[in-house]
Amino acid sequence: MFQVMTSLAPHPPHRPRAAAPVHARLRDRIVRGRLPPGTRVTEAGIAEDLGVSRTPVREAMHRLVRDGLLVPVDGHGGGRTRLAVAPMDPATLDQLYRIAGVLEGLAGRAAAALPAGRRATLARRLQGAERAFRATAARRPLDYDRLFERHDAFHRTLVDATAGAELKAQLDVIRPRVDRYEWYYAPLVGPDFTATYREHAAIIQAVRSGTPETIERAVRANWVRGAARMVRALAAAGRQRSPASASS
Amino acid sequence: MFQVMTSLAPHPPHRPRAAAPVHARLRDRIVRGRLPPGTRVTEAGIAEDLGVSRTPVREAMHRLVRDGLLVPVDGHGGGRTRLAVAPMDPATLDQLYRIAGVLEGLAGRAAAALPAGRRATLARRLQGAERAFRATAARRPLDYDRLFERHDAFHRTLVDATAGAELKAQLDVIRPRVDRYEWYYAPLVGPDFTATYREHAAIIQAVRSGTPETIERAVRANWVRGAARMVRALAAAGRQRSPASASS
DNA sequence: GGAGCTTGAATTGTATACGATTTTAGGATA
DNA sequence: TATCCTAAAATCGTATACAATTCAAGCTCC
Numbered sequence: 001m002f003q004v005m006t007s008l009a010p011h012p013p014h015r016p017r018a019a020a021p022v023h024a025r026l027r028d029r030i031v032r033g034r035l036p037p038g039t040r041v042t043e044a045g046i047a048e049d050l051g052v053s054r055t056p057v058r059e060a061m062h063r064l065v066r067d068g069l070l071v072p073v074d075g076h077g078g079g080r081t082r083l084a085v086a087p088m089d090p091a092t093l094d095q096l097y098r099i100a101g102v103l104e105g106l107a108g109r110a111a112a113a114l115p116a117g118r119r120a121t122l123a124r125r126l127q128g129a130e131r132a133f134r135a136t137a138a139r140r141p142l143d144y145d146r147l148f149e150r151h152d153a154f155h156r157t158l159v160d161a162t163a164g165a166e167l168k169a170q171l172d173v174i175r176p177r178v179d180r181y182e183w184y185y186a187p188l189v190g191p192d193f194t195a196t197y198r199e200h201a202a203i204i205q206a207v208r209s210g211t212p213e214t215i216e217r218a219v220r221a222n223w224v225r226g227a228a229r230m231v232r233a234l235a236a237a238g239r240q241r242s243p244a245s246a247s248s
Numbered sequence: 249m250f251q252v253m254t255s256l257a258p259h260p261p262h263r264p265r266a267a268a269p270v271h272a273r274l275r276d277r278i279v280r281g282r283l284p285p286g287t288r289v290t291e292a293g294i295a296e297d298l299g300v301s302r303t304p305v306r307e308a309m310h311r312l313v314r315d316g317l318l319v320p321v322d323g324h325g326g327g328r329t330r331l332a333v334a335p336m337d338p339a340t341l342d343q344l345y346r347i348a349g350v351l352e353g354l355a356g357r358a359a360a361a362l363p364a365g366r367r368a369t370l371a372r373r374l375q376g377a378e379r380a381f382r383a384t385a386a387r388r389p390l391d392y393d394r395l396f397e398r399h400d401a402f403h404r405t406l407v408d409a410t411a412g413a414e415l416k417a418q419l420d421v422i423r424p425r426v427d428r429y430e431w432y433y434a435p436l437v438g439p440d441f442t443a444t445y446r447e448h449a450a451i452i453q454a455v456r457s458g459t460p461e462t463i464e465r466a467v468r469a470n471w472v473r474g475a476a477r478m479v480r481a482l483a484a485a486g487r488q489r490s491p492a493s494a495s496s
Numbered sequence: 497g498g499a500g501c502t503t504g505a506a507t508t509g510t511a512t513a514c515g516a517t518t519t520t521a522g523g524a525t526a
Numbered sequence: 527t528a529t530c531c532t533a534a535a536a537t538c539g540t541a542t543a544c545a546a547t548t549c550a551a552g553c554t555c556c
Contacts, residue, residue: 095414102350166343
C-alpha cells in the first residue's frame, strides 16, 4: 500500500501512459549498459523499481522483446517466457549494421528525386550536422555521450528528409539495437574518426549531386565499413584482454 | 460468469497463451480482408468475440499496431488511442515493397557466399518452388489462396537459406503488411504471371552462378517491378470503376 | 553419503475491478 | 431550425487478484 506513486506526479490518482515512460527508461538502461547483456529481468522487479504496477511494465517488456533488447531465455519447454537482456556478439553487430545500411541506403536514394532546392538544403544541413560532429570529436576530453548524439543527428538529418513513414518505422525497429552497439563500442573505435569523416563527406557529396546509386552506395559503405571497424576494434580489445585473463 | 470458455478447450480453467492465438486470428482477419481498412476495433469487442478477457486482446492489439495493421485514429489530442484497421494506398504499397526488396536482396547476397554444394541445393529448391508456383498459376479456375502460398514459399525458400536471425526478424515485421497487399490485389494483377516467371527465373539463375550484386539486383527488381505491376493494375481498376461511380 | 521426491517460493499469464477522459446523444433555448 | 449545453455511454489505461507452472532447496530413504 505504500509503494504507490513513489516516483512520478505529486498526487494524481491516475497516471496516464505509464507504459511509454517505462519502456523508454528500460530501453535506455539497456542501451547505455546499465543493464548488461544476460541480466535477468522480471516484471515484478521492474514494477517495484519504477513504482508502477506490473501491467505497464509487462507491456513495456513485450515491446522490448520486439525491439530485440530482451530475449526469452532458458529451454523450460512449454512454460512461460523468462526474459533477459539480449547478448551482444560481433556476428549480430554485422547483421544489424548491414540491415541499417540497406534501409538507410534506400532512404538516401530518394534524395536524388528531391527538387533541386530541397536537395541543396539537405546537403547543407548534412554539412552542418557533420561540422558539429567533427567539432565534438575534436574536443578533449572526448564526450562520447555528446558524440553519440551528433552522430545520430547526422543520420537522422538524412532519414528525416528522405524516408517515408514506413521506412522510418522500419528503421525505428533496429535503431535501439544499433544504438546499443554504438554506445558500448564507440570508445573502442575512437578517438580517431577520420575514416568516418571521409565516408560522411562522400555521402554529402553524393546527396549534393550524385545518382540514386551513388548515394545508396555511399550510405551503405558507411554502415558496412563502420561495422567492420567496430568488429576489428572489438577483436583487438579481446586480444589485449586475452593474455591478461590467462595470467590471472 | 457465463462467457468463460465459450470457445476453446473443453474445460481447462487455465488457457495458456491466449494472446498469441488472438494476435494470429486478428492478423489473418485483417490480411485476408475480413476486417476492411478503416474498421474500428475495440478491446472489449474483440474480447467478447473471441471469448477471452481484455488482457490478451490488448497485448495482441499492441502487437498489431507494431505490425502496422492497426493504426491510432482520430485527433482527440491528449486522450487514449482508438484503433482502426490501417488504410491501404499505392504510396504505402510502393514503400513496403521497396523495403522488402532491399531486405530480401541483402539476404540473397549471402547465397553467393554459400559453399558450392549448398548453393546448388538452394538453386534446386528454388527451382522446385517455382515449378509448384507455375503449376498452381496455370490451373483453372485460379486458386488465389493456394497461389499466395506458393509465391510465399518461393521467397521463403530463399530467405530461410540465406538470412540470419536478425534479418529474418526484420522481414517478419513487414511481412504481414506485404501479405495484405498481396492478398487484396493479386487477383487484379493476374491471371497472367509471365513477368513474375521471368523475374523468378533471373533470381534462380543468379543464385546458381551470379555475384552478390547480381543476386541482389534480381531480387530487388522482382519486388520493385511487382509493386509497379500492382500499382498499375490498381490504377486500371480505379479508372474502370471511376466512370461507373460518376454515373450512379 | 548420495539420489530421488516433495514442498514451497518465484514468476508469468489471464481475469476483473476501477478511474478518467472522450464521444455522443438528447434536450433546452434563442 | 440550428446551436449550445448537459449527461450518460463507451472505451482505454492501470491496479490487483488469482491460477498454474517451473525452479530450487530441503528432507527422507536407501
